[in-house]
Amino acid sequence: MGCTPSVNLEAFESTEQNYFSVQMYGSDRLRLILAPNEINNSTRDVLNAKWSIISEDVQKGFVEFLLGGRPWYSDYNSQIKHFLCSLLQVYYELGWYLKASTDLERQDKETDVLFFQKNRPLKSSIICISLNSSDKIKVLGPKIIYPIIKHSVIKSWYKGIQDEQVFENVYELKLYGNPWNDWLKDSQDYLNCPLLILEIMKDMFKKGWIFVGAIDSSQRQSSLNALYFRKDAEDNEINDLEKTRFFAMSLNKSNIIRLHKADHDLKLLILNPQYGIKSLWKSG
Structure with missing residues (x-):
């Protein structure tokens, strides 16, 4: 498979593993490291439903899927995030929770590596809030989420909303100013960015949506992390903000x-x- 390494993780595979990792490698490969068979099979099913698999390489403790197109370096931004929402949802249903998402290489054009830990199975809905361009927020989730995000932005972004639209099951807000540009570190826009994200997290939490993690799934140098939230099917209670702090x-x-x-x-x-x-x- 070209860039696929020759690996042998048999020593690790023979012991019970409570962790595995997912690597979005190159521009078109998805790697599973020390993942159990149920994860390998479920990942294959989600990929077949959302993308196209060109070929597959299976070694001891290691599986690599070569995907059609260049998903990690392409214009399929929303499609990739829909795919990750589906993948995370399946993993949680199997009892594997996202514990960390990090860039392990000193390169500008790298995606994150995801680490999962074994836990109890949990039926959840997963949604994504994506930060795009220099001034846009995209919401990939049910319509009931749209007014929550809009209200959060109105409360916390002093310049306001320039435009809003819905296309391809994505709700997009275009803000005045350039909140995601970091060229001036002490600008008012830059100082207000954390407050904007905090307000979104607080309002989502209040409605039962728990922050899962931030993932960078694009190799484009201008890409930003997307925020992922989950809502548990068995939890119908509204979270109490008075007992939870955000900063x-x-x-x-x-x-x-x-x-x-x-x-x-x-x-x-x-x-x-x-x-x-x-x-x-x-x-x-």
């Missing part, structure tokens, strides 16, 4: 840490001279 921490320039919407006691905890930042960073 954001951003690492800025080369030496600045910013806390957004952090409670006073949390700030004191972080600044505590005995076990806060001051105790860990001796340079002051």
